[in-house]
Amino acid sequence: MNKKYSQCRDEYSEVGYFVLRDFFTQTEIASLKTVILEFHEHWKVDNQTFYNEEAFNSSLITGSQYLDDAGRLSLFNFISSSKLLEVVHTVIKQNPAFMNTQLFFNPVRPEQKDFWHRDCQYDHDLEGQKKAIQETQVVHFRIPLFDELGMELVPGSHVRWDNEQELNVREELNGYQSYDDLPLGKKIPLAAGDLLVFSADMIHRGIYGLDRLALDVLVFDSSADFIDYVDDDCLPEPKLLEQISNPALFKNTLRLKSL
Numbered sequence: 356m357n358k359k360y361s362q363c364r365d366e367y368s369e370v371g372y373f374v375l376r377d378f379f380t381q382t383e384i385a386s387l388k389t390v391i392l393e394f395h396e397h398w399k400v401d402n403q404t405f406y407n408e409e410a411f412n413s414s415l416i417t418g419s420q421y422l423d424d425a426g427r428l429s430l431f432n433f434i435s436s437s438k439l440l441e442v443v444h445t446v447i448k449q450n451p452a453f454m455n456t457q458l459f460f461n462p463v464r465p466e467q468k469d470f471w472h473r474d475c476q477y478d479h480d481l482e483g484q485k486k487a488i489q490e491t492q493v494v495h496f497r498i499p500l501f502d503e504l505g506m507e508l509v510p511g512s513h514v515r516w517d518n519e520q521e522l523n524v525r526e527e528l529n530g531y532q533s534y535d536d537l538p539l540g541k542k543i544p545l546a547a548g549d550l551l552v553f554s555a556d557m558i559h560r561g562i563y564g565l566d567r568l569a570l571d572v573l574v575f576d577s578s579a580d581f582i583d584y585v586d587d588d589c590l591p592e593p594k595l596l597e598q599i600s601n602p603a604l605f606k607n608t609l610r611l612k613s614l
């Protein structure tokens with residue numbers, strides 16, 4: 356471990372993200388890659404038009420549509436490994452709950468540009484977004500499978516509202532485009548094996564290029580109201596749950612689902 360967890364916690368609350376370099380071993384990344392590539396190949400065939408025209412991510416990687424039980428189980432065990440959970444607990448101390456997974460890749464069309472956003476902007480108007488960033492947020496754990504240009508983040512924007520330019524850019528107001536550069540953006544290049552932890556509601560964009568294929572695991576605080584965002588099919592069924600070494604992350608979600 357290249358950083359003390361207390362330092363990670365401080366960085367997260369101050370700037371909204373932290374990076375752990377060489378967090379995963381080559382062996383861990385190689386076995387993860389096998390499962391993820393299997394998902395990705397099936398997904399691409401099934402979503403050919405969407406993939407060719409506009410897609411830059413897929414989701415529900417742990418679902419039953421494209422992976423068999425063995426693949427799903429290895430993903431569930433990876434996501435809830437004690438190593439990763441220790442990091443999850445640095446930002447969500449009590450009862451973190453699994454939300455979803457997403458896989459980010461390059462769009463097929465080279466002219467498609469990477470764009471600034473806060474995740475909450477797709478669910479809320481501006482007043483709702485202002486509220487969302489003051490309340491509990493969803494956390495992304497980004498695991499690149501290949502070296503990539505990484506992410507561009509606006510440090511501190513997880514707890515503050517946009518300045519005029521940021522709002523114009525991410526909402527495409529007053530002639531601005533969501534791909535315009537932002538002066539406060541900080542580029543975080545990532546290598547296979549690194550782990551980037553960042554707040555879903557900070558101003559951010561993925562940077563397209565190289566052979567990027569990154570798994571994002573999304574986790575939320577059980578006390579926050581996010582359960583409706585969770586798709587049942589991406590959770591382990593009882594027969595898989597009992598084979599997961601540390602099932603708490605999924606059990607927390609299943610408990611909320613049953614309420």
Ligand SMILES: O=C(O)CCC(=O)C(=O)O
Binds near residue numbers: 561
């Ligand atoms: O990598 C990308 O294309 C965007 C990533 C992103 O927006 C996210 O993880 O929420």
